[in-house]
Amino acid sequence: MKQPETKPSDMQHLSVAIQRYRPEQDDTPVWQSYQVPYDDSTSVLDALHWIKEHQDSSLTYRWSCRMAICGSCGVMVDGTPKLGCKTFLRDYPQGLKVAALANFPIEKDLVVDMSRFLQHLTTIKPYLIGEPSLVQAGSASAGSDQPSSAALQPQLQSPEQVKRYQQFANCINCGLCYSACPQFGLNPEFLGPAAIALAHRYNLDSRDQGKAERQPALNSKDGVWSCTFVGFCSTVCPKGVDPAAAINQGKIVSTMDGVIQWFSPKQLDATPQEPTS
């Protein structure tokens, strides 16, 4: 992990308040303050490392890649969900307050229980459904000594078709959007921004035929209609996924679904009727 190049004693210090919760001794979270040396490159994650290594080894938080791609280190910084590794102390000259991601149960200190989010992710079937369309088998097959090159070929997908869903495929599952969403806070059964964005991603993929399987969950009361378009989820997203757009585009899909169902013969068949002459 990164160490400041200059000696900490020569560096400026900043007050970092951290919300602690130690399940074996606390009943509710408590705040604890630390003076942390920092320079222009010190991230909130670096500050947490410094505290853990120099002041309080019991401080607990998740992290790994420190380059904003693994999605581990989401925390609330001054009440706003942020990735610790991509938030810098230099932007908080008055000091800052770091707490566990809102709306999730807190396991310990800055670590939250993400199992609900994982459940929601599973619910929306985030994988390609349907047989690959091998009719389109591309001609860019490998060299002549490729074994069984006839067996498996990529499907065609134009850059425009990729572009349609790519933004929603960039979600790193960090959970910041769930912390930003008051509807999830009020109703944890709400599938929530990231899961719905992922459902939308697969629904928009030209290779997918699984919309009908995903739609029941999205149409349900804990699906897209739980969203009131607060829009904060998209503001806090560190990857520009714009889950609010996905959900509200999903509302249009859901509405169309409803309209089609209303008029579809299947709907009529469902209610027993005497054939009219």
Add this chain to the structure above:
Amino acid sequence: MSRKPYQPSMPADWWLKHPAYRFYMLREATVLPLLFFIGSLLYGLYCLSQGEASWLVWLSWLQQPWVMALNGLALVASLFHAFTFFRLFPQVMPLRVGSRTLPAGWMIAGQWFGVLLVFLALWWLLGAYHVIN
């Protein structure tokens, strides 16, 4: 058992806790002055059906400062709501022209242009009304 997850609860005033939520509640609250505006319109329609005297009462009611203030607020609120709505519109219904998505800025500008057209049309209609009288 060492595990004892702390379940945070949403305080009743959660919507005051962050500027983003306050902005959201403000957007939702624009409905209140608009309700008043609709109420006064319905009142006007009712007065119209009761004859000229009643209509004049409504006109003078409209000219009271507090009514004018509330209706002015309703105008500002509806413009503010339009501002937020227009901003969200490109997220909900991105327009694709060929292979490219129309930039959000263009769509927002287009919507305001629409508002301008409606205003001009109303202006023209009102102007025509005055000419006739």
Add this chain to the structure above:
Amino acid sequence: MKQLTTDVLIVGGGGAGLRSAIAAAEAQPSLSIHLLSKVYPMRSHTVAAEGGAAAVTLQHDSIAAHFEDTVAGSDWLAEQGVVDFFVKHAYQELVQLEHWGCPWSRQASGQVQVRRFGGMKTERTWFAADKTGFHILHTLFQTSLKYPSIHRLDEYFLLDLLVHEQAIVGVLAIEIASGELLQILASSVILATGGAGRVFQFNTNGGIVTGDGMALAYRHGVALRDMEFVQYHPTGLPGSGILITEACRGEGGILLNKDGYRYLQDYGLGPETPLGQPQNKTMELGPRDKLSQAFWHEQQQGRTIQHPQGDVVHLDLRHLGQRYLLERLPFICELAKAYVNIDPVTAPIPIRPAVHYTMGGILTDAHCATSIRGLFAVGECASVGLHGANRLGSNSLSELLVFGKVAGEQAAAHCSQTKVSDAVMQELTDKAAGPIRQLRQGDGTEQWADIRQQLAQTMEQGCGIYRDEQGLTASLLAIADLKRRYQQLKVGDSGLAFNTELLHALELGFSLDVAEAMCQAALLRKESRGAHQRRDANYTKRNDKNFLQHSLAYYQEDQAPRIDWQAVDCSMMPPAARLYGDAAKQQAASTSEKPV
């Protein structure tokens, strides 16, 4: 203590672990498969791979060419039969990922796009913008949700393997959230625990890359092969070591020293290629070992650039233009802005080499099997023999898939009902719980963070890009001392729940063993080959006579490992000079003139 019985247990939720879980589930849907990982699978370090995955794709490319590039790239230390199998199966695996939804970048025609990569003769690297590992990992993770027989144990930490009579019978793990122990019985276990780059100071790796699986297999007598070969990626950000993908150079990025000079032409990689016209296997598209070594020489000669966080050279992408950069390298633009405050559109990125990949690992045969019956290893933690002395960029993502599938299928086929008596299990588990018990009760004075920091420093000093006997010996002594101090560790956090200090202490124990194996193997390899470069007078050249062999490190308690040597499979392509740039072209021309 909780107990669980399963058919196939996979440890590690990265690309290799997920691929093998899916392969096992597809091979035998009736099996129960458990995927244990110390982090949620999508946090695994596969996520940080950027550039792409290699497979022969274009008409003018050939399996033979990919084979030659890989073997030459390995400086002839790759197992050629394994390389042959790999290059023949990589394409199928990338197509399989396409069928699972991976958002590969495409040509206008809709076909998959390939890009140039270092050390490769031709374009054969599939990519998903510059987040290929991220997309592969998420595609595999999401696809794994489809299989009801795959059960995840997220945030469980592997404490030890349970081995009885040279066969795996299960593992002991700890549920991180509660601190409770979990005994898992399984007759097939796959280790897919990733590399060990975190034993070095400057590295591109995530905090979780601490060599856990390597150390555990090693302690149970499995050899660690070729551990001296540690890849420095030539382009990491100063300070943090954050990875700036090789794809930058594949797309045409150039490296400049403080005089604005493309110094690689002075290191057998030239001649200089025109700006914006990168050529395969030339200049910036040389292999990683050569590029990192070139940086070292520039630094020695004072031609690097002073940066607040150390010496750097410049990676210049400006000539590619904003639109192209945002299409092909959006993540790089984001990283450069966030971490060094540079917009690659308008300014060159400061970079320096950083430890990136452990070529060596747990010795396996070509079917990913280790010397312990039922124990398999795959991915960066393993040494199946693909990378030899230097891995080519974009071969490892393909490796995860090709050998992940092999490992999954092998593990599924192997699992059996053999029961071990409860008494034996009890005894094995008691022993396995020893280290954590000791740490929990430990009352010494040593801090985990100090020892970890000193380990990283000594590795950087003694076991870096260039090594010599003096430095390696000093590092080995330092590690031995750190191992003694490790016995006096005091874990300040006495809680059971989510005790990350305890986990860091355990990881440090793993890292110490792996680091020692690296240094010892490096000390005894008295030659220079691939990523292992010696400065000692007689060892600066490759020495096929004595060292065309794999090193095998065997664990010995309380002393440095015993090193054995293993013959290399060179059955298909005899050793030759390893050349890049014009030299390689001349060599190729002279070879083709010879009568067959």
